[in-house]
Amino acid sequence: MDFTPEEVARGRALRRAQAPWVLGGRVAGLGLTAVLGFTSAGAGLVTAVGGVFGGSRTAEVLGGAAALLVLGQLLQLPFGARVRSVRAGYGLVTQGWGGWAVDVLRGLGLSLLLGLPAVYGLYALTAWSPQRWWLPAAGAAAVLLVALSFLYPLLVEPLFNRFTPMPPGPQRSALLGLAERDRVAVRDVLVADASRRTTALNAYVSGFGATRRIVAYDTLLSTAEPSEVELVVAHELGHVKHRDVLTGTALGALGAAMAVALLGLLLTLRPLLDASGAADAADPRSLPLLAACAALVSALSGPAQCAVSRRIETRADRHALELTGDPAQFIAMQRRLAVTNISDVDPPRLLELLFATHPSATRRIAAARAWRS
The missing domain is CATH 3.30.2010.10 (Metalloproteases ("zincins"), catalytic domain)
Known part of the structure; x- marks a missing residue:
């Protein structure tokens, strides 16, 4: 027996305590983007915020994007705070509420710093061509994702850790x-x-x-x-060794380009535009619709991304075993990680298929034993 009944129960209890809030935050986020994107509420928000800053097209684009980001962050605050409280109750959190708030503000600032120029460039392209904007935008999205992958360790990681x-x-x-x-x-x-x-x-x-x-x-x-x-x-x-980061970056760039192309198609559909209150893709009032479609595409593609991730993690486990030749220590390491992180070592299969990026601890240990034999 790799885990005691108490360790199994503790990991399961933590998962059950935080799952409603994690899943609730995802559902609430999707719900907000859907309401703003597939009704005229989002168009009204963009017009109102843009009016505060002068009413120009640029004000509507940048003000609307900022409003969507801030509203999304505000909606997630109670869910994130509750998850943090649950984890703190299990001894997994050492940071005070003040430090957590600073991290939230840093994250929001980073989102605004990266998101607003991207949205401004995107709507410059829609003004150039409401029908063909997605062609250069797809290429730009791929390049931007690659650039961020290279810059993230140098510019973003130091913002949150020393x-x-x-x-x-x-x-x-x-x-x-x-x-x-x-x-x-x-x-x-x-x-x-x-x-x-x-x-x-x-x-x-x-x-x-x-x-x-x-x-x-x-x-x-x-x-x-x-x-x-x-x-x-x-x-x-x-x-x-297996170039997972480079391959992932390349696939991510391709996926980003394909997602932009799909968004370009969706923003030509008259029923969607009419429901959102936007005239066409060049209309800044289409911004909430664009965000809603992007969120929906991301949610639907999530399980497939998780499945690919689990296969990659399994291959990396096998590499570790081949490099060290020490399955007993590998099993001990997996046990330590699971117990210290209070992981659910054998979660429900459906949750694993939908949301898990790594195999469960029991699956990883079983694979190590099979490798040894």
């Missing part, structure tokens, strides 16, 4: 040696101050090429055995 080089010693040498044995070039080994927010354990490989570095949570380094840390990193090196 990273310090791991001091010289056996652990750093072992991790660099593991990467060298795997023929994966890494620039450095960094420690993230995750303990400011959580007790959860994690590590990852971040960046591309010359910016690639191994990042380990300080919680992992202070809790896990050195060999367990190596196995977590070996799993992450598997993503690099």
